[in-house]
Amino acid sequence: MSYIARPKVSHPALARNDLGLTMRDYEGGMSTLCAGCGHDSITGSLIQAVFELSIPPHRMAKLSGIGCSSKTPAYFASSSHGFNSVHGRMPSVATGAAAVNGDLQYIGVSGDGDSLSIGIGQFVHAMRRNLNMLYLIEDNGVYGLTKGQFSASADAGSTAKRGEVNEQPAIDPCLLAIAAGCGFVARGFSGDRAQLVPLLKAGLSHRGFAMIDVISPCVTFNDHEGSTKSYRFTRENAFPIDHTDFIPPEAEIKADIGRGESQRVELHGGGSILLRKLAREYDIGDRGEAYRYLDARQGKGEVVTGLLFLQEGGADMHELSRLGETPLADLPYGRLCPGPDALAELQNRLR
Amino acid sequence: MQPTDIRNPDYFHRVVDCQWGCPAHTDVPEYIRLIAQGRYADAYMLNRQSNVFPAILGRVCDRPCEPACRRGRVEDKPVAICRLKRVAADLRGDIDHRLPQAPDEKNGKRVALIGAGCASLTVANDLAPLGYELVMYELLDKPGGLMRSNIPAFRLPVEVLDEEMDQILRMGIDLRLGQGVASMKDLLDNGGYDAVFVGTGAPKGKELNLPGRHDTQSVHIGIEWLESVAFGHLDSIGERVLIIGVGNTAMDCCRTSLRLGAKDVKVMARKPRGFFKASDWELEDAEEERVEIVVNHSPKEFVVEGGKLKGMVFELMEYDIDEAGKIAASRVAGEQFIPCDEVILAIGQDTAFPWVERDIGIEFDQWEVPVVDRVTYQSTRAGVFFGGDAAFGPENIIWAVEHGHQAAISIHKHCQGEPIAERMPAGMNLLAAKMGIHEWSYSNDYDAASRRAMQHMSLEKRFRKLDIEVELGFTPEQAAREAERCLNCDIQTVFEAPLCIECDACVDICPVHCLTIAPNGEEEELRERLTAPARNLDQPLYVSAELPQTGRVMVKDEDLCVHCGLCAERCPTAAWDMQKSELLVPYARHEATARPPMGSARRKEPQFDEGAGQVRSAA
Ligand SMILES: Cc1cc2nc3c(=O)[nH]c(=O)nc-3n(C[C@H](O)[C@H](O)[C@H](O)COP(=O)(O)OP(=O)(O)OC[C@H]3O[C@@H](n4cnc5c(N)ncnc54)[C@H](O)[C@@H]3O)c2cc1C
Ligand SMILES: Cc1ncc(C[n+]2csc(CCOP(=O)(O)OP(=O)(O)O)c2C)c(N)n1
Ligand code: SF4
Ligand code: SF4
Ligand code: SF4
Ligand SMILES: [Mg+2]
Numbered sequence: 001m002s003y004i005a006r007p008k009v010s011h012p013a014l015a016r017n018d019l020g021l022t023m024r025d026y027e028g029g030m031s032t033l034c035a036g037c038g039h040d041s042i043t044g045s046l047i048q049a050v051f052e053l054s055i056p057p058h059r060m061a062k063l064s065g066i067g068c069s070s071k072t073p074a075y076f077a078s079s080s081h082g083f084n085s086v087h088g089r090m091p092s093v094a095t096g097a098a099a100v101n102g103d104l105q106y107i108g109v110s111g112d113g114d115s116l117s118i119g120i121g122q123f124v125h126a127m128r129r130n131l132n133m134l135y136l137i138e139d140n141g142v143y144g145l146t147k148g149q150f151s152a153s154a155d156a157g158s159t160a161k162r163g164e165v166n167e168q169p170a171i172d173p174c175l176l177a178i179a180a181g182c183g184f185v186a187r188g189f190s191g192d193r194a195q196l197v198p199l200l201k202a203g204l205s206h207r208g209f210a211m212i213d214v215i216s217p218c219v220t221f222n223d224h225e226g227s228t229k230s231y232r233f234t235r236e237n238a239f240p241i242d243h244t245d246f247i248p249p250e251a252e253i254k255a256d257i258g259r260g261e262s263q264r265v266e267l268h269g270g271g272s273i274l275l276r277k278l279a280r281e282y283d284i285g286d287r288g289e290a291y292r293y294l295d296a297r298q299g300k301g302e303v304v305t306g307l308l309f310l311q312e313g314g315a316d317m318h319e320l321s322r323l324g325e326t327p328l329a330d331l332p333y334g335r336l337c338p339g340p341d342a343l344a345e346l347q348n349r350l351r
Numbered sequence: 352m353q354p355t356d357i358r359n360p361d362y363f364h365r366v367v368d369c370q371w372g373c374p375a376h377t378d379v380p381e382y383i384r385l386i387a388q389g390r391y392a393d394a395y396m397l398n399r400q401s402n403v404f405p406a407i408l409g410r411v412c413d414r415p416c417e418p419a420c421r422r423g424r425v426e427d428k429p430v431a432i433c434r435l436k437r438v439a440a441d442l443r444g445d446i447d448h449r450l451p452q453a454p455d456e457k458n459g460k461r462v463a464l465i466g467a468g469c470a471s472l473t474v475a476n477d478l479a480p481l482g483y484e485l486v487m488y489e490l491l492d493k494p495g496g497l498m499r500s501n502i503p504a505f506r507l508p509v510e511v512l513d514e515e516m517d518q519i520l521r522m523g524i525d526l527r528l529g530q531g532v533a534s535m536k537d538l539l540d541n542g543g544y545d546a547v548f549v550g551t552g553a554p555k556g557k558e559l560n561l562p563g564r565h566d567t568q569s570v571h572i573g574i575e576w577l578e579s580v581a582f583g584h585l586d587s588i589g590e591r592v593l594i595i596g597v598g599n600t601a602m603d604c605c606r607t608s609l610r611l612g613a614k615d616v617k618v619m620a621r622k623p624r625g626f627f628k629a630s631d632w633e634l635e636d637a638e639e640e641r642v643e644i645v646v647n648h649s650p651k652e653f654v655v656e657g658g659k660l661k662g663m664v665f666e667l668m669e670y671d672i673d674e675a676g677k678i679a680a681s682r683v684a685g686e687q688f689i690p691c692d693e694v695i696l697a698i699g700q701d702t703a704f705p706w707v708e709r710d711i712g713i714e715f716d717q718w719e720v721p722v723v724d725r726v727t728y729q730s731t732r733a734g735v736f737f738g739g740d741a742a743f744g745p746e747n748i749i750w751a752v753e754h755g756h757q758a759a760i761s762i763h764k765h766c767q768g769e770p771i772a773e774r775m776p777a778g779m780n781l782l783a784a785k786m787g788i789h790e791w792s793y794s795n796d797y798d799a800a801s802r803r804a805m806q807h808m809s810l811e812k813r814f815r816k817l818d819i820e821v822e823l824g825f826t827p828e829q830a831a832r833e834a835e836r837c838l839n840c841d842i843q844t845v846f847e848a849p850l851c852i853e854c855d856a857c858v859d860i861c862p863v864h865c866l867t868i869a870p871n872g873e874e875e876e877l878r879e880r881l882t883a884p885a886r887n888l889d890q891p892l893y894v895s896a897e898l899p900q901t902g903r904v905m906v907k908d909e910d911l912c913v914h915c916g917l918c919a920e921r922c923p924t925a926a927w928d929m930q931k932s933e934l935l936v937p938y939a940r941h942e943a944t945a946r947p948p949m950g951s952a953r954r955k956e957p958q959f960d961e962g963a964g965q966v967r968s969a970a
Contacts, residue, residue: 036923
């Protein structure tokens with residue numbers, strides 16, 4: 001936390017996006033998280049991603065639950081919509097919002113505690129429903145806000161700052177997402193922006209539920225020896241399976257496709273991603289293989305990062321539930337609120 | 352790139368743009384902070400150490416610091432550094448007891464100082480406290496050089512000049528007014544001096560030898576004309592005046608003409624705007640007084656009828672300007688006659704040494720300029736030194752002062768039989784600026800205030816007399832506001848690579864995108880890969896050693912850092928820290944005691960004095 005606010009002064013030659021905005025136009029309030037928190041770096045990556053995609057701030061909705069991670073929406077895009085819900089209940093709020101206004105770009109920011117403990121049921125059902133949103137878990141292996149208790153993503157055998165050993169097995173959100181039918185599953189690391197920003201951009205462009213588990217060290221309670229979510233451990237054990245580059249549709253020709261083996265993946269929402277194969281020994285579109293591969297590598301203590309599974313074209317909640325295309329907010333008042341006669345008729349039908 | 356060597360005093364010195372831009376290395380941000388605290392006397396004394404004439408320079412300095420000031424790159428206008436200096440002088444109160452003093456007992460060495468301009472006065476300021484016997488020869492009846500004879504009193508009041516000169520002259524300088532040196536050979540052979548300093552300026556105004564030039568009495572050489580006005584020999588001028596040339600001398604000539612009664616004053620420029628030599632602020636001040644600046648007119652001839660000047664013929668110029676903004680080609684597109692009653696030539700000055708014999712070991716180059724060493728200021732004859740405009744041609748007061756400081760060191764070493772080229776190097780102190788968790792020893796919050804405008808005497812009043820000062824100076828309130836605009840460039844960001852955990856907190860918080868963590872590379876290519884490309888090649892990159900976790904490097908582009916300290920506040924491991932740098936500049940008194948400058952932190956109150964006592968024992 002800093003005493004003075006980040007001054008408004010900016011670099012006079014700052015780049016502008018297609019909307020004529022600079023990165024600074026996507027900033028939010030001053031972070032009140034501990035200095036050095038991984039969550040803040042994810043905020044920085046998010047700002048870069050939405051800036052580069054030229055998303056109009058007023059077309060974004062940021063949603064979260066409770067936790068340090070869930071405070072993130074306050075720290076970027078202060079002119080976007082936002083909803084800070086109850087602990088673990090963000091998916092329900094997001095479902096409601098998306099149902100009535102499918103036109104907004106939904107960004108959910110949650111934590112490992114928020115999504116894998118109290119909110120695990122909501123999280124799984126949001127994937128099953130295939131809500132059209134980017135869903136981030138800022139994963140630090142602890143309940144940061146309540147002072148560092150182990151969370152459900154803490155690895156068995158890892159130790160807390162005071163030395164207690166965690167004996168329960170971890171729930172891996174990526175394995176869970178693959179199993180729950182999610183169409184876009186990735187893992188990033190707050191300390192590797194070169195990888196994270198393209199993943200975020202791809203997730204934002206994916207139609208349907210895009211889940212990214214971002215390892216995000218808690219500098220205060222979980223950055224010690226014995227932690228498996230520290231900066232040092234993650235850097236030493238991170239295993240990027242592919243080099244990810246997000247290429248917006250109009251820039252496709254510029255892509256570096258010639259080098260080595262690569263796989264172009266078209267995204268339903270427009271655009272494509274180019275994957276340069278580093279070590280992937282499976283087909284990114286095969287759910288079973290992806291699950292087996294991940295499970296095996298992680299069993300050896302590796303932190304596998306990158307785009308892990310992708311299946312495009314699945315029907316999202318809007319299609320599945322046959323919801324109207326026009327957001328309720330855009331309906332003329334007479335249609336939105338057709339009056340007492342229409343209500344009486346509806347009630348009659350239900351009698 | 353190699354990791355930056357921050358132990359080299361030049362590295363952090365260069366970050367303090369104003370101090371780096373100041374020929375005398377005035378510690379600008381420190382004196383601005385002292386002003387902000389209301390410590391005007393301390394601010395004055397700190398200035399005096401390096402620039403000797405704060406009240407004079409606070410009014411008329413050429414201020415190379417201001418175009419250099421970082422604030423001018425971050426937004427458009429630099430801090431009003433020069434005018435803040437004047438505030439320190441205006442509000443300082445009595446500082447007499449803090450000025451250097453000459454010891455009663457002399458050191459037995461005699462030095463002749465030729466010319467009583469700012470260069471010689473600076474040498475006197477530095478050597479008198481060391482016990483030297485100083486004899487100052489001056490051609491004119493009053494001391495001060497061009498500061499008195501040419502810089503008009505409406506810019507520099509005579510009392511201000513006299514007061515600061517007196518601070519030096521009263522240290523027992525043997526000032527011999529009206530005694531120009533007519534023969535250097537005679538002085539060297541019969542004067543009995545251990546060393547001689549030549550500070551005679553560049554006294555010869557340039558001529559414009561066009562047809563008609565010498566057929567009339569109404570064409571004047573600018574610097575001679577200004578001198579006649581300054582000494583009261585001239586108090587009127589014709590109604591219509593043309594000034595030829597558009598440098599700072601031209602600005603003084605046109606404004607002085609208005610005060611002598613001219614009604615229509617035109618400054619005739621050969622080139623377009625943007626190619627003028629005059630500083631922007633001097634042009635502004637002249638135009639405020641309704642002087643007309645006529646561009647693209649090249650003088651062709653003086654039209655004189657029966658000994659009376661009728662006007663001048665000019666060629667109308669056209670220029671092709673290339674992409675770099677330089678003149679690529681020029682041509683004459685016609686001619687124009689402009690009527691006038693008097694013409695003042697303000698097209699430059701040269702040095703002139705008719706009184707220095709050419710067979711006494713003092714060499715001159717093909718342009719009749721003396722051969723002078725750029726570090727020691729010694730001529731080709733040992734013991735004879737040059738400084739100020741006399742050394743390398745016309746410059747300005749602050750350069751003359753710096754020459755004076757350096758020549759004083761050389762003269763001292765020469766007189767003590769020490770090798771003059773072996774000089775004490777400059778040093779650099781770094782002092783912690785952290786006072787508490789979110790507390791720094793300086794005002795780190797960026798203040799978006801714009802530059803304070805200087806109040807001027809009304810147009811109606813200022814022409815009533817020749818010596819009504821136009822600028823009124825800042826009030827304490829204006830000064831306090833302006834002081835907050837300073838970015839404290841001397842509060843340095845200092846990086847400790849082994850502590851960094853590469854969390855990106857500093858990179859994200861920096862409001863001006865100075866910081867990047869990236870794989871190392873060659874400078875040219877690295878500059879393009881930064882968070883914001885570093886395209887100002889005049890500003891260095893600060894590159895760390897390899898970071899412990901990934902082997903990447905932390906790179907800081909110094910260009911636009913506003914020294915807000917947020918990087919240091921956000922850093923969880925204190926890898927970034929804010930530390931105050933203090934350049935330690937040695938003067939003759941440090942050479943004399945063989946004790947390098949200590950810096951303010953270790954000096955006892957009252958601060959920033961010039962240590963006369965300390966020197967007395969050594970002499
Ligand atoms: C019109 C004008 C305006 C200027 N305005 C500014 C300004 O606003 N700011 C700024 O920084 N600079 C300004 N300058 C430049 C500045 O005045 C000079 O650079 C500076 O005064 C040089 O100092 P000096 O000590 O080298 O020489 P000078 O100031 O020229 O002093 C030399 C002295 O030596 C004397 N002398 C000459 N020959 C002999 C001899 N043989 N024996 C004894 N004495 C001799 C002269 O009479 C004179 O008093 C201006 C110059 C001019 C002409
Ligand atoms: C219903 C409810 N139960 C418990 C809490 C207490 N609580 C606040 S934050 C939190 C855990 C947050 O952990 P995580 O989502 O991992 O966020 P982090 O702070 O680690 O980023 C808990 C249990 C609460 N606020 N509300
Ligand atoms: S902002 Fe202050 S310290 Fe920086 S260059 Fe300007 S005056 Fe000097
Ligand atoms: S002090 Fe630090 S955060 Fe502030 S502008 Fe400079 S580098 Fe950026
Ligand atoms: S905030 Fe400190 S630890 Fe984090 S990247 Fe910057 S210097 Fe390194
Ligand atoms: Mg957590």
